[in-house]
């Protein structure tokens with residue numbers, strides 16, 4: 392009886408085992424099917440993602456085409472409000488309608504007493520910093536897409552250039568100018584794109600005064616400052632990773648301008664200042680490298696700029712340019728207002744040619760690296776074989792300009808723009824305690840040439856009416 396019972400139990404167990412095995416097999420097949428399906432879904436998703444990337448890329452292209460079709464130089468006009476205490480004064484601005492601005496003119500400027508000028512945009516005295524910036528925002532995206540961008544502020548002394556670019560002396564969130572907003576946007580967009588493109592951002596800040604250029608970001612304070620996360624291997628191009636880094640540097644730059652100024656207001660109206668933001672982006676899938684830079688320029692007062700020189704052009708067709716032209720509403724400024732508006736209207740007709748993105752594919756990047764390595768090897772070989780010309784008293788900087796070894800500029804803080812073209816300029820007398828390090832000299836010179844070229848281009852447009 393017992394043996395029979397055990398036999399039955401064994402049979403039952405065998406049956407259960409068989410059923411369990413079949414169940415397992417079924418589950419395995421099912422699991423395999425699921426895995427296959429998942430694979431197919433994943434494949435589909437990857438395909439859709441790459442399609443999405445293509446659409447994004449296409450969108451960027453179309454967006455930039457629209458920008459380009461609007462013209463390479465865009466001109467926005469902004470009217471400064473009356474200053475406190477002048478509120479009820481008579482304004483020379485009669486009407487602002489879309490991009491048109493009508494000025495009440497004394498009889499000598501126009502028979503009918505009114506003159507209308509057309510621009511891409513015109514902002515009245517009550518336009519907020521936010522509204523003014525909203526029309527500039529598209530250019531910021533362009534920088535991140537590998538385009539060069541120039542934003543200029545032009546206008547007579549006291550017409551609001553610094554207000555537009557930086558803001559008033561006492562800054563609040565609402566009164567922040569284009570510079571701050573542009574950089575804050577730049578970091579925001581680069582953060583949004585971080586899964587597809589990795590960006591490096593660095594800034595430079597220079598001032599041009601009496602045709603001499605000064606690096607506003609070369610100070611011991613920057614070099615020794617590490618708690619802000621600002622690491623400065625080469626002081627005139629400072630890597631930044633957040634808006635607060637940039638605000639810190641901009642404040643420092645402003646302070647450095649003030650350090651050497653005997654009369655700050657007079658000086659700011661005579662000097663040009665330029666904040667340049669360099670952006671390098673690497674596409675994480677394709678390895679393509681994008682390089683864009685943005686010049687944010689606060690020009691000297693238009694009445695101070697020498698309009699008599701006509702000088703070689705160097706603006707080139709690579710940059711998207713926006714000029715903010717500023718006017719004051721006071722009747723006693725009417726002469727400069729008309730002259731400024733006429734100049735600005737002429738600028739808006741300038742065609743620089745379509746801007747191009749600075750984009751290197753992974754292959755080009757590799758080839759460039761090879762060229763750089765070969766050049767370095769060649770330079771080493773030349774050094775080993777002993778080149779008397781190089782080892783004696785002169786060499787050439789990266790511009791091909793001959794420089795003397797051991798001879799220093801008249802004052803270490805300043806480099807004369809004129810020196811590059813051969814003519815010597817006197818250094819400024821009220822120079823502060825800043826210094827330019829030797830290894831940044833040629834870069835600064837190139838920058839000053841580039842920047843001076845832009846100013847020349849604009850001032851050459853301002854010659855006789």
Ligand SMILES: Nc1ncnc2c1ncn2[C@@H]1O[C@H](COP(=O)(O)OP(=O)(O)OP(=O)(O)O)[C@@H](O)[C@H]1O
Nearest residue numbers: 471472547548549550551552553554559659660692
């Ligand atoms: N849109 C504005 N709203 C309110 N105040 C303004 C505006 N624009 C300019 N101001 C004020 O007008 C004064 C002159 O402006 P600002 O210093 O910006 O002129 P500027 O053209 O840069 O002069 P400069 O050529 O001397 O550097 C400042 O007190 C500034 O705060």
